[in-house]
């Protein structure tokens with residue numbers, strides 16, 4: 001049982017181990033990094049910081065994505081109810097605008113209001129991550145078999161019973177796929193937060209750019225990439241496990 | 244008892260159902276037939292308020308259906324549709340138990356009922372209870388759909404082409420089952436079908452619809468013998484109408500006592516229809532058949548002249 005479970009989750013776990021190895025003791029990377037930056041005084045970003053930065057990065061993405069899920073799924077549910085149907089085009093439009101609006105611009109606009117730090121990037125990620133969630137939730141709820149909906153109503157299920165027992169469970173794979181896209185993209189985008197003072201995995205990259213140290217940039221980029229891969233493969237397992 | 248009094252339904256500018264009046268008494272099976280798009284499903288859905296009617300009145304057991312809460316009404320009325328609408332993420336057993344659970348039956352009673360219905364519809368429990376709808380054949384899924392409609396033992400059943408995807412043998416088996424059920428339990432059933440033989444075999448009252456209106460209603464024999472117009476006549480089978488009449492007339496109605504003549508070798512069961520008797524005559528190249536009971540004992544005889552001649556004479560008398 002345990003071994004089967006381990007086997008199922010082997011790929012995401014492998015990525016996780018690699019990620020933690022890099023974040024906690026990347027000395028083994030030093031030759032590679034040294035090769036990319038032979039002149040620099042240091043090529044290893046202070047390791048103690050990396051783990052903290054990784055956790056902060058995750059935290060920001062988790063907060064932004066949780067908000068995006070609650071708002072996005074909630075909005076999509078509301079506009080697919082008879083009472084909210086009039087707002088369906090509006091919500092679909094706002095969500096797609098959220099994605100066309102560049103996160104950098106959101107950051108620039110948010111800083112004067114929210115100040116430097118973590119909040120501007122959370123707002124930017126929230127807006128940026130809404131579209132895939134709203135779009136997929138709408139697609140999932142609208143794409144249900146009309147026969148199933150007719151039967152659910154015809155058997156005398158109420159609106160809430162239909163939503164929780166039929167519509168959401170059946171739309172779940174599509175909704176989860178949207179959340180997966182949103183989270184993965186946001187892990188990469190969150191690095192931008194470092195430009196407005198949020199401390200996360202964008203920090204080594206910014207430090208690398210400022211000091212002209214390619215090795216720092218590489219470490220930041222590698223960690224972000226690995227984090228995205230780890231989370232994405234967890235989602236992949238979750239989704240395929242449901243089928 | 245279901246009463247429709249000049250019930251109308253419009254979708255935008257189109258009138259889907261146009262002032263139809265219809266009474267289905269308790270214990271009666273009413274079959275709605277007609278070409279595609281004539282408003283059969285719409286009529287059915289208005290009865291359980293999946294669609295609200297725009298004009299006229301619908302009464303169930305003397306009370307206007309608008310007085311009921313929609314959900315309460317629908318839990319009281321069994322509903323089976325051609326596409327089955329089974330929930331793909333629920334097992335067969337859970338699907339069947341849906342309405343009893345909505346009615347808050349105790350779990351043990353729900354399980355008992357589910358097992359009873361699976362047995363009734365020929366779905367062995369060990370084999371099917373834990374299967375998911377995607378693992379069923381079309382016919383099995385339809386049987387599960389019918390079982391779900393029957394689950395809470397409703398007085399009224401609405402069935403929209405419920406046997407559409409079944410092979411003729413299973414279909415006939417289910418038709419017999421439905422007929423018995425209705426005779427035994429006095430269910431009131433409104434049944435939509437495109438299969439005229441099914442409609443003729445099952446219906447107490449046959450309702451022919453065309454473009455949202457009722458063209459003719461009555462017993463199958465009445466309609467077969469006196470179709471109101473060419474549309475009804477052709478819908479009922481055109482020249483085949485005679486054979487269809489034979490198909491719903493039992494052999495016993497034309498049977499004569501055993502004569503002193505030599506008993507014919509070819510035989511037909513007492514429960515058979517005239518249509519089946521004719522088929523045996525045609526196949527065996529004979530004009531007389533022995534009518535036998537369940538134990539294969541002759542109880543009478545039937546002749547080709549008897550079938551044709553007597554059928555005519557009696558048809559006029561009625």
Ligand SMILES: Nc1ncnc2c1ncn2[C@@H]1O[C@H](COP(=O)(O)OP(=O)(O)OP(=O)(O)O)[C@@H](O)[C@H]1O
Pocket residue numbers: 254259277278279280281282283284285286
């Ligand atoms: N929800 C709806 N919105 C608009 N028009 C509808 C709707 N439901 C049915 N109609 C129209 O009402 C008419 C009757 O439809 P209905 O489904 O009752 O036909 P039917 O007799 O059941 O046909 P079939 O034998 O093909 O099932 C059709 O012209 C159809 O286009």
Ligand SMILES: [Mg+2]
Pocket residue numbers: 283284285403
């Ligand atoms: Mg129909």
